[in-house]
Amino acid sequence: MRLLLTNDDGILAQGLECLCTAAEALGEVTIVAPDREQSATSHSLTLHHPVRPIRRGERRWQVDGTPTDCVMLAIEALMPERPDFVFSGINHGQNMGEDVLYSGTVAAAMEGLSLGVPSIAISFAGGDLRADVSRLKEQIKVLQPLLKHLTSLPDFPRDTLFNVNLPPLAADEVKGVRLTRLGRRVYSESVAPMKDPWGRQIYWIGGGEITWSGEPDSDFRAIEEGYVSVTPLHLDLTYFDVLEGAATWWRDL
């Protein structure tokens, strides 16, 4: 099995090394990852200047681009044969609820799907990684059998990626794996006004309080209760319920 690994925290991130350790037992690993942190770059593609891959070992490249650039470059140019799966992560921080709309980790998996390769995004729902890095490494024991299971599914769902979140627990404290739906995240005071060194007004986006809500079967609840959450996400964002219900809206148009 050929496995393409990438992330949005950069090629030096601990999470990528942990994912590599988990993946090497499953197949031949190729890493193509950004040369620096690209968190929250979502599905952006570098169109206005070239990107340059630099070889960092056998089947390992760093790229001065986004996670999406990395997946596209790997599949279209760097790998002699197409991968069987794209694994993206392990992201330093959860990707639950609306996070998936901003996440470079999830977008890289979505790019894999767009190019016809089944993909899995993996995130570690720990807060301060400096405190939790040992727990992140612990999660290799949880992740490896899960990846083995998902990649062995007789019918990996078409145009679908699995978004995996790992709880910040020791491996023997994890209660199990739950199939989940996306929860809802609420940021408050996420735009912080401040002054630059010259006294001019600036704003720092991304701080503030995060609160979560969600049904008992949501990703957030699973993590809160000590489970690994696995949420299937579909490439087609069409909301079919509205499409059917809205058919009458156009009758008099």
Ligand SMILES: [Mg+2]
């Ligand atoms: Mg990240």
